[in-house]
Amino acid sequence: MTILIGYVPTPVGEAALEAGLTEAAARGDDVVIVNSPRRGATVDADLVDEAAAAKLVARAAEAGVNARVDHTTHGADVVETFDGLVASTGARLIVIGLRRRSPVGKALLGSDAQRILLDAGVPVLAVKPTA
Amino acid sequence: MDVNAFLDGFGLVTEPQNLLYCLIGVLVGMLIGVLPGLGPAATIAILLPITYSIDPVSAIIMLAGIYYGAQYGGTITSVLLRLPGEASSVVTVFDGFALAKQGKAGTALGIAAIGSFVGATVSILGLTLVAPLIAGWALSFGDPEYAALALLGVLLVATIGNGNKLKAMLAAAFGLLLATIGRDSFSGAERFTFGSLQLTEGIDFVVVAMGLFGVGEILYNLEERHGKPHVPAAVANIWPSRKDLKQSSGAIGRGSLIGFVLGVLPGGGAVMSSLAAYATEKRISKHPERFGRGAIEGVAAPETANNAAATSSFIPLLTLGIPANASMAMLFGALLILGISPGPQLVEERPDLFWGVINSMYIGNLILLVLSIPLVGIFVRILRVRPAILAPITALITILGVYTINNSTFDIFVMIVFGLIGYLMKKVGFEPGPMVLAFVLGSIVEDGVRRSMLIFDGDPTGFFTRPISGTILAAFVLVALWPAAKAALARRKAATVAAAPAERDDADTPTR
Amino acid sequence: MSDERTPTPEPGQDILAEIQAEVAHELEEERPPAGGPAYQVVGALVALVVGLGGVVLSYGYGLGSPRQPGPGLWPFVVSIAITLMAVALLVVGRTLTDSEKVTRSSVLPAVGLLTFIVLALLMPVIGFEIPSLLLCVVWLRFLGGESWRSTIITSILTVAAFYFLFLYGLRIPLPHLF
Numbered sequence: 001m002t003i004l005i006g007y008v009p010t011p012v013g014e015a016a017l018e019a020g021l022t023e024a025a026a027r028g029d030d031v032v033i034v035n036s037p038r039r040g041a042t043v044d045a046d047l048v049d050e051a052a053a054a055k056l057v058a059r060a061a062e063a064g065v066n067a068r069v070d071h072t073t074h075g076a077d078v079v080e081t082f083d084g085l086v087a088s089t090g091a092r093l094i095v096i097g098l099r100r101r102s103p104v105g106k107a108l109l110g111s112d113a114q115r116i117l118l119d120a121g122v123p124v125l126a127v128k129p130t131a
Numbered sequence: 132m133d134v135n136a137f138l139d140g141f142g143l144v145t146e147p148q149n150l151l152y153c154l155i156g157v158l159v160g161m162l163i164g165v166l167p168g169l170g171p172a173a174t175i176a177i178l179l180p181i182t183y184s185i186d187p188v189s190a191i192i193m194l195a196g197i198y199y200g201a202q203y204g205g206t207i208t209s210v211l212l213r214l215p216g217e218a219s220s221v222v223t224v225f226d227g228f229a230l231a232k233q234g235k236a237g238t239a240l241g242i243a244a245i246g247s248f249v250g251a252t253v254s255i256l257g258l259t260l261v262a263p264l265i266a267g268w269a270l271s272f273g274d275p276e277y278a279a280l281a282l283l284g285v286l287l288v289a290t291i292g293n294g295n296k297l298k299a300m301l302a303a304a305f306g307l308l309l310a311t312i313g314r315d316s317f318s319g320a321e322r323f324t325f326g327s328l329q330l331t332e333g334i335d336f337v338v339v340a341m342g343l344f345g346v347g348e349i350l351y352n353l354e355e356r357h358g359k360p361h362v363p364a365a366v367a368n369i370w371p372s373r374k375d376l377k378q379s380s381g382a383i384g385r386g387s388l389i390g391f392v393l394g395v396l397p398g399g400g401a402v403m404s405s406l407a408a409y410a411t412e413k414r415i416s417k418h419p420e421r422f423g424r425g426a427i428e429g430v431a432a433p434e435t436a437n438n439a440a441a442t443s444s445f446i447p448l449l450t451l452g453i454p455a456n457a458s459m460a461m462l463f464g465a466l467l468i469l470g471i472s473p474g475p476q477l478v479e480e481r482p483d484l485f486w487g488v489i490n491s492m493y494i495g496n497l498i499l500l501v502l503s504i505p506l507v508g509i510f511v512r513i514l515r516v517r518p519a520i521l522a523p524i525t526a527l528i529t530i531l532g533v534y535t536i537n538n539s540t541f542d543i544f545v546m547i548v549f550g551l552i553g554y555l556m557k558k559v560g561f562e563p564g565p566m567v568l569a570f571v572l573g574s575i576v577e578d579g580v581r582r583s584m585l586i587f588d589g590d591p592t593g594f595f596t597r598p599i600s601g602t603i604l605a606a607f608v609l610v611a612l613w614p615a616a617k618a619a620l621a622r623r624k625a626a627t628v629a630a631a632p633a634e635r636d637d638a639d640t641p642t643r
Numbered sequence: 644m645s646d647e648r649t650p651t652p653e654p655g656q657d658i659l660a661e662i663q664a665e666v667a668h669e670l671e672e673e674r675p676p677a678g679g680p681a682y683q684v685v686g687a688l689v690a691l692v693v694g695l696g697g698v699v700l701s702y703g704y705g706l707g708s709p710r711q712p713g714p715g716l717w718p719f720v721v722s723i724a725i726t727l728m729a730v731a732l733l734v735v736g737r738t739l740t741d742s743e744k745v746t747r748s749s750v751l752p753a754v755g756l757l758t759f760i761v762l763a764l765l766m767p768v769i770g771f772e773i774p775s776l777l778l779c780v781v782w783l784r785f786l787g788g789e790s791w792r793s794t795i796i797t798s799i800l801t802v803a804a805f806y807f808l809f810l811y812g813l814r815i816p817l818p819h820l821f
Contacts, residue, residue, distance in 0.1 A: 035361035040788070042167055043212065043514040044360040073360065076790040110792055184815065295741055297732055301690050304725045308697055311718045320714040346759070350752035353786055354675065477791055516736055519787025523779045528758055531771060531805065535815045543763040547756065554752055558678070559686035560741035577717045589710030 002030045004085055004114070007056070007069075008046040012097030016127040017056070019093035023125065024065045031060055031067040032089055038082050039073040047071070054108040079119045080110045086122055095125045133482065137259070139485025143188060143492055149487070152189040156196020157495045157497040159170045161503065163197070164204020164216045168352045168518060169525065171201040171217075172457035172564070176344040177525070179465055180532040187469040188484050189338045193220040194465055198458045199441045199492065200253060202401060203499045206243045206434055207510055210236055212361040219437035220399035222409045226422060226429025231364035233425055240507060241371040242427055243434040246383045248500040250435035253387040254394065254442035255492045258449075262478070262489070269475035274586065275594050278579025279603040283455040283571045286610055287397035289565040299565045302556065306566035309334065310573020317581060329541055336464040338533060339570060343563045344457070345529045347407040347553020363511050371427070379431035382412050386432040390439025396447050397455040401437040408436035442492060448473060449485060450542065453572070457564040460571045675749075678699030678742035687736055690729035751786050758782065770820030775802050 005020035007013045017033070024031045033056055037044035048056070053069040060067035074081040082094060098113050106114065117124050143149060163174045175194050176333040182190040205217030223243065230239040263551035272280070285307070289299035312323045313333030324330040354637035371379075393404040412432040413422045422429045444455040454460040466473050471481055478485050533546045553563045588592030595601045701717075701722055709714025758781050762774040779798035783789045789797070809815050 018575040038517065039360075040517045040519055041360050041515055042208075042214070042518070043363050043511060043513060046361075047360055047362045075788050076793070108792075108796060111792065137723065184813065200749075271745070293738060295736075297736070298686075298741075299727060301725065301728045301732065304721055304728065305690070307721045308693070308718060308725065311701075311721070315714040318714045320704055320712055322718060323700060349754055353751040353755050354746075355750050420736055429782075461658065480672050503755065517787070517789075519783065519789060520793075520797055522787065523782035525773055526759070526778065526782065527757070527801065527805060528760060531775075531809065531817060534766070534817065535809075538816070540763050543766075544757070547759050547763065551756060558743050558749075560743075562738060580717065581712045583713050584709060589708060591709065 001027070002032060002091040003089045004032050004034050004082065004089070006082070006094065006096040007033045007048075008036050008097075009048055009052065010046075010097075011129040012099050013046075013096075015127045016091060016095050016097035017059075019125065019127040021060055021063045021065055021067075022102065023093070023095065024067075025063050026059075029065070029092075031065050032091065033057075033060070033067055034072075034085060035069055036072055036074045036078065039075050056122045077115070079115050081121055081127065082116060086120070090092045091122060093113060093123050093125060094120055098126045098128050133263070136230040136478075136482040136486050137490070139483065140490040143483055143487040144192070144491045147626055148186070149189050149192055149491065149493070152185070152193040153196050153491050153495050154498060156193035156201075157200035157499050158502075159193075160197040160200020161204035161499065161506070161510070162513070164201035164220075165207050165514065166518075166521070167208075167214070168521075168588060169217065169348055171198045172461055173344040174201075175298075175458055175461040175465075176337075176340040177353075177529050178469070179340060179461065183536060188487040190464065190469065191484060191488050192495075192575070194462055195445070195488055195491065196495045198462075199438060199495065200499060202434075202438045202441045203244065203247055203503050204510070206240065206247070207503075207507055207569045208568040210239045210243070210430070210513070211363045211366070211507075211511065212618060214361065217401075217437075219405045220433070221402075222405050224431040226407075226424070226426050229423065229425035230427070230430065232354065234365075235425070236364045236366045237504075238371045238375055238427070239430045240366065240377045240504060240584045241373060242379055242431050242612040244500055245376070245385065246379065246431040247438040247503075248496050249383050249443050250390050250437075250439035251492065254391045254439040255392050255489065255496070258443060258446055258485050258489055258492075262446055262450050262485075265446065266478045269451050272382075272475070273583075273597075274579045275583040275597055275600040276603065278576055278583055279594060279600040279607065280327070280451060280453055281576045283398045283603050283607045283610070284447070284455070285565065285569045285572055285576070286607055287399075288400065288456065288568050290610055295560060298561045302318075302561045302563065303565040303569040306569030307573045307576065309339070309566075310570050311577065316574075317577070332541050334545065335536075335538075335542065336571060337468060337536060338542050338545045339534050339549050340461055340464055340554065340567055341529060342549025343553035343556075343567055346526075346546055346550025347557065347563060349522065349526055349529065350554040351557050353516070363514075365564060366507055368420075374635060375427050382408070382428035382432040382474070383435045385411060386435030388437045390436035390441075391443045393436075394440030394443035395455070396445060397453065399440070400444050400456050401440045404436040404440040405433035405532065416577060447493075448569040449488070450475060452477070452575075457567060460564075460568045463571050464553050476515035675743045675746045677740040678744040680737040682742035682744075683735065683736045683739050687729050687732040687744070689744060690732065693701050694724075694726030694729050698726060754781065754786060767818055771817045772802055772806065772820055775805065 003020060005017055007017055014049055020031060023029070035046070035048050035053070037047040056069055058069050070085065072081050072085065085091065086094070094116065096113055096116055101111055112127065117126060144153070159174065163171065164170050173198055178194065201217055202219060205215060205220035206223055206227070208214045208216040209220040209223040210231050212223055213228040215221040215224050227243070228237045230236065260311055260460065285303050286300070289303045290296050312320050312330055314331050321331060379640045389408045390404040391410060392642060393399045409429060410431050412428045413419050416422065416428065427563060444459060447453045448459045448463060452463070452472070454463045463473055471477070471484065530543060533542050534540065536542060556563050583590070584593065644735040697718055701718035702715060703716030704718070705713035706716045706719055758778045762778050765774040776798055779801050780794055783797055796802065806819070810818050810819065
């Protein structure tokens, strides 16, 4: 089976990757590392380039996991992208990192993580970065 | 050259108000050079309403700063994202991005900034020395010379600019026709007004410019353009080494000259000079295979040239009153709004404006040199903002701005109409630039031609018998027929090459 | 300058040509596909109509004589030039590829244009704040694909900024409700 790992090059994303790889190695799953840039922006700081993506795949291989990196863009709703990938890969789990957000911050800027937690069609493993 | 006026110009520029407007201008210029979508001509068009409310010298200083500032900004995206921010930075992409991939983005940006500064400064020095001379010489021009010169300017923009030549000339001719709308100054007859009172005074240039360039570009950018998000290359080392500087010194020197010369040509300007400078460096280099792989000259040459050209393209405007490209046409219009008629008399009538603008460029380029590197990080962060968010802000600036000119909603509607025209033109492959330029020059050309006809007592050959206008018109004919001649030559060459394929293995000597 | 584009079999040249092609390809990818000959013909026909119209109208204004040019002479000459060039374009222009197809996303500029018209109509009546807010909402939500939260926050911030900028900062009068 497959699991999706939502990855951004931050401590939060790293935590998600670690947890996701451990889970996948334990159950023998394949991994799709979802590094989805926001559509329309010229520069997306969360996007990883090809060299970094290759390193991620290599890291997964070291852990004994077969992985690939997916760069499907997302629009205003990131859940759509994840749902689409769940449908196309038959993933059974989504692993994402959780970041601390104040209520005001969530009201103004929204929280992709919260949306995925609430709206995704498959179980979600939310990982907090080790302090 | 009047040294006193030159020095007075510096006194004017260093007034805090003008320094502030210079700073704003170059910052805005750099910003739109970095951001995809709007170019300097469109931005100047959109900000034209400001000229109504601030001091003339400050206004022109700011608008000029936008133009040459944009040349600095376009480099950033070329080097870091492999995305040319401005057409004149396309060539920088090749070696600039290659350097960035090698971890030397800072070197590329630093050399580009230094080269840009040197190129611009050399060009301003040239401008300082040459401009008064040309203006003095041009004072002896009569109406026939003017008409011929304006016509040549329009033609050069149409043919040397990008896009299909025939369509550009069509757009220009249409612009000339648009300029005739309104009451004829010679006879008082109303032309093409169709009974509308609003059209009797002719169409306001600002509204046309804001519509064609401002609204037209905004609408064009709305359409889905599937740009992929990019990962910016990291800027690790900041300053180029002494070795890099030494290696690029030749390229910078040559680039300055190439840029200065080509910038004066109407329609040539920054794009052509960046290409020419790059090609020159490659041709004379002992190791041309380095180019495209991170040759520092490949960044230094085009960046120097495009800034030199951007500066020298002010010369035709300030000395002859002929705008060399679309941005200059906007400045021409701004001067008209301020009640100043550009031409050779500008040096004498408004030395404060003439020298104020020129001297502001020294300072503006210094500001750009100092600020461009530290601000790279900020600009990359600004690029993270989605264009969809910036679009309505630009739209509101444009539409509210045009209202403030005359407090008239009729102006808004005219602007909308021209915005639609501009958008449709781009969809069908016509460039709006030549049309705006021709519109701006239209009345000059027509008045010049009609007055000349009165002088010649109806004999059009008078244009050719006068030495200066004759030469200008000869150049006109040459430029007009050049594309057709080139096509015919190319076809003949293809025929001979096809007939003798065995000879193609020999060294291919370029035909020029 | 054209030498740069002439393909010469040089060692490093293929990489340069590669990058050049890639840059051109990337820039091309972003634009809608090229329109067909129909677009070129339409463009040429419009130019032809304008030219002929100009010829007829300017003739009516009186050409005068070369000695005493009438008001119609110059527009007449220009219109003749337009007409000739339009005919030339009709003949040779069909194979050009510089037009862009009208795709489904062309609805976006049309809607944008409509919002401009609505703003121009409504502004003198109810001030600029509400029409501007509407424009922002339409552009952000419908033309820009932003979420509702982002749309509302950005719209309010933008209109507020313009309010303070124009009315207090620059002191330029705009018809306003508040």
